[in-house]
Amino acid sequence: MRAAVFHDRGDVRVEHVPDAEVGPGDLLLRVSVVGICGTDAHEFDSGPHMFPIRSAHPVSGHVGPMIPGHELTGTIEAMGTDVEGFELGTLVVSGAGISCGHCFWCTRAMTNLCQHYSTLGLHQNGALAEYVAVPASTCMDASSYGISADTAALAQPMSIAVHAMRRGRLAQDESAVILGAGGIGAFLTYAVADRCGSVVVSDLGTERLDIATALGATHTVQVGSDRSVQDVLDANEIIPSVVYEVSGSAAGFQQALTIASRGARLVMVGLQHGPLEIDVRGVSLREVELVGTNAHVCASDLPEALRLLAARKGGWTDVAPVALSLDELVEEGLKPLAERRSARIKTLIDPWASATRKTVA
Template sequence: MRAAVFHGKDDIRLEDVPDPTCGPDEVLLAVHATGICGTDAHEFASGPHMPPLHDRHPFSGHRGPMILGHELTGVVREAGARVRGFASGDLVVTGAGISCGECGQCRRGRTNLCTRYYTIGLHRDGGLAQLCAVPAATCLHVAPYGLTADAATLAQPMSIAVHSMRRGRLQPDEHAVIVGAGGIGAFLTYAVTSVTDRVAVLDIDEERLRIATNLRAAHALRLGDGIDPAAAVADWALEPDVVYEVSGTRAGLETALSLLPPGGRLVLVGLQGEFVPMDLRRIALAELEVIGPSAHVCGADLPTALQLLAARDGSWDDVAPIALSLDDLVEEGLRPLAERRSTRIKTIVDPWAPTTRPTQMRHADA
């Protein structure tokens, strides 16, 4: 099969590699599309950070050059001997995260914190290839949700957003502010507005804010040019109960902290790239909560993500307008993401496409 193989920093090669084998608890997918995100771009630009290129991963067993891609949909080509409920021809989406099901965190339902957790496309070969083997336990059928395969490819990042939203314990009568509307921020906007209509989104990019408004945000504010976000939020009579910081930048974090009233909750969705000092005295005296979400709980968050994707009127092509070919992956996908100049909210890749194509995002029954 054809695959994009990660060999290290700034080194992804298009190669013909052996087809993957299907384990007894796995399904072999003909990959329809795979999303790429900031994590993939970070690995490409400065990795390896997570892929086990040099030392064998203790749980996945992988070592050596690896195929990235953890946001994928595909059609089942083969089901393992112990797999039930999936058959050849089924369109499925995978949550990508693999948990043991036996440790204390798994027994408590927090499979994302499993002591043996690892991820397809980060710790073993993933979906930037024509075929990918994945555990059947991480998969859901797409057909019941009436989604196209391209739209279903957005389910894994949407599930990250759903998990982050839930970690903030947001209630229908509460106010929320989202700092950062790219990538996960756009999906988080839609997830948050499924709970409350009192939502403001802040970003530095006008186009992202326009899309956030289309995703039901009540207010949108372009940061910069001396604008005081706290004053703007006050003008909207919106005192945030929850602030979601999604940008992963120090400026975004400082903005988020400035908006928190006493008793507020800060959810750190974006990962900071360096140590950032915080005023722990203020956090203590104002009874602020700082909450960390990690990945998603596949069994709880992935079905909700598919439901949300199906609930939107119209198309998701404003979020993901095209599917790149593997030939365009680096120069049109990963490099612009790494350099923060990508013009798309979401970039997906079709490993079978000879050239870049428009996405097909409308519901299958529309």
């Protein structure tokens, strides 16, 4: 089969590799569409960081060149032994995260913190290929939601946003601020707007802010303009209960701390690249909660992600307007993401396409 294979920093090649093989408990999927994200671009640009290229991953055991791709959807071609509840030809989505099911965290429905966690496309071969074998335990039937495969490919990042939204314990009568409207920030905007009626979104780009408005933001602020987030909060008498920091920048985190009101929850969605100094005394005196979030709980967050994706009238072509071919992955997908010049909020890859195509809502 054809697949994109990561060999080393800056070295991703489209090659013919042995066909994916279905094992016990697995589904063999004919891959429909795959999303790529900042993690994939980061690995390409400066990695390997998470990809187990030079030493074996402690859980998956993979070592050496690897097929990325952890945001995936596809149709079932074959099923391994002990698989129940699925039918051949069904469109499914995979959460990609593989948990053991019996450790301390798994038994408390915190599978994303599993002691033996690994992820398809990050720690073992993923879906940037024509076929992929995935554990059935990570998959959900998407056929009943009435969405296209292109939309279904957004389920994994939407589930990350759903998990982050829930970590903030956001109530219907509360207000939220989202700093950063990129990939996860856009999905988070929609998830938060579905939960409460007041959402302030800040970002560098006007196009992203326009899409944030279409996704339910009630107020938007362009970074660097003559209006700050605090100005908007004051002018509209908004006291945010939750601040979601999605940019992953040190400046974004400091801004989040500054605008967090007394008793607010600051949910750290974007991953910081180094240690930060914070006013711990101020955090204590204002009783601000610092809340970490990582990945998603497949069993609870993935169904809600599918519901949200299906609920948006008109689909998601503004967020993900095109699907690239495998041959365009590096030049049109990974490089623009790594260099922060991609015009798309979400980049999709169709491993069967011969050239860029428009997505289908």
